Amino acid sequence: MSEIALSVEGLDLYYGDAQALSGVSLDVPASGVTAIVGANGAGKSSLIRTIAGIERPRAGRITWRGREIQGRPSHEICNLGIGQVAEGRQIFPTMSVLENLEVGGxxxxxxxxKAETLAEVLTLFPRLAERRGQAAGSLSGGEQQMLAIGRCLMGRPELIMFDEPSLGLSPALVLEMFRIIERLNRERDLTVILxxxxxxASLELAERAYVLETGRIVxxxxxxxxxxxxxxxxxxxGV
Known part of the structure; x- marks a missing residue:
């Protein structure tokens, strides 16, 4: 059995009186791809945001490499090696491609x-290298997603959490995005939550998968x- 890099146990999250996550438990194998699937509103993004330290759980434990991290501020969790590529990309549109990448470093x-990582990212994404001086907001949707991934890689994470990376992309770019995720996992030994x-496509790529419905793993x-x-x-x- 693979080593467990990240473990979630009995996680409860509330927004006011509304419960978003209820008793969520899961294990993320090191160097593997773990998929979390479910309908819109099932709590998938809430789970990612809680692991990342953006939301504070009411109950439960999150353990990363044997260390409890629930409730820690997000910058501390990032510095422990957990990166996030958020839904909607969340790049800085008026800053250049290069400036966006430098923020991540x-x-x-x-x-x-930082310099070594930047060279690696620009080699991985040649289109970003070609557009390094261009305003990030002027990039295509696919290029913006590459920039969001590149910015995350600049932080030298050991685990990357991808939240809806193919959202809004054309079918051809969706396939490319999955190839990029597979390559990062295989060639760079990165642990992935998808x-x-x-x-x-997620289940085909995943070593481990969980189905989340109305805040619960079913x-x-x-x-x-x-x-x-x-x-x-x-x-x-749809079968």
Missing amino acids: HLPRARRA VEQNVA TSGSGRELMTDERVRAAYL
Whole structure:
């Protein structure tokens, strides 16, 4: 069995009186891809935001490399090696591509290797290298998503959480985005949590997968197992 890099146990999250997550527990294998699938409003983004330290849980534990991190501020969690590519990309549109990337390299863990990491990112994404002086807001949707990933990589994460990375992209760019995620996992040994509307592609890529419904984990297994689960096929794969 793979080493567990991140573990979530009994996580409860509320927005005011409304409960967004209820008793959520899951394990994320090191160097693997873990998919979290579910309908809109199921709590997927809330889970990502809680792991990232943006939301504070009311109950439960989040353990990263044996260290409890729930409730810590987001900048501390980033500096422990957990990066996030947020839904909607959230780049700085008036800043240049290069300036956006440099922002990602300001974490203490990343500063010493900033120049080396920048060279790696621009090699991984040649289109960003071509447009390094261009305003980020003028990039295409696919290029903006590459920039969001590149900015995350500048922080030298060990785990990246992708929140709807293919949202708003053309079918061809969706395929490219999944190839990029697979390559980061395979070639750079990055642990990946993938929240994605494209359930079939997510499960095909995932070593481990969880189905989240109305804030609760309702089933889990390998990606291949869930691809053949009749409930999952009916609810999310249109079969």
